[in-house]
Amino acid sequence: MQKRRILLLSAQPLLSEGLAALLGQETDVELLGPHDLAAFTLDGLAALHPDAVLLAAGEADPEAVSTLTLRLLREYPDLPVIHVGLSEHPMVRVFTSHILPARRADLLATIRSLPAGGATVQHNGPVD
Numbered sequence: 001m002q003k004r005r006i007l008l009l010s011a012q013p014l015l016s017e018g019l020a021a022l023l024g025q026e027t028d029v030e031l032l033g034p035h036d037l038a039a040f041t042l043d044g045l046a047a048l049h050p051d052a053v054l055l056a057a058g059e060a061d062p063e064a065v066s067t068l069t070l071r072l073l074r075e076y077p078d079l080p081v082i083h084v085g086l087s088e089h090p091m092v093r094v095f096t097s098h099i100l101p102a103r104r105a106d107l108l109a110t111i112r113s114l115p116a117g118g119a120t121v122q123h124n125g126p127v128d
Helices: 013-024 042-048 062-075 104-113
Strands: 004-010 029-036 052-056 081-085 091-095
Touching: 004 013, 004 042, 013 029, 013 052, 042 062, 052 062, 062 081
Parallel strands: 004 029, 004 052, 052 081
Antiparallel strands: 081 091
């Protein structure tokens, strides 16, 4: 069984403790962290060799979290970034820059694998 190395970055100690306890029970997950989201730099990321980054942003500055996510996707395109939030509506959001082959069947398979139910599209900021 291959262990998935998950780098946990958190802005809320209580949330990171809960996630660390949850993930620490799993035999196929190796937790790297938790690390303080505000203090973490990308300089040491390559040495950690994570399979994914788990961002528990909580009350962190949304612009700073977005900037970090974009930098991660740009500098480490094969590294998925997972956001976990416990706001009004608890959510898990996965960001990835994986590229799929440009075949009709692949596009249709991707579309068909999306959650059903007519998700509500929300706008989170001004349009430039």
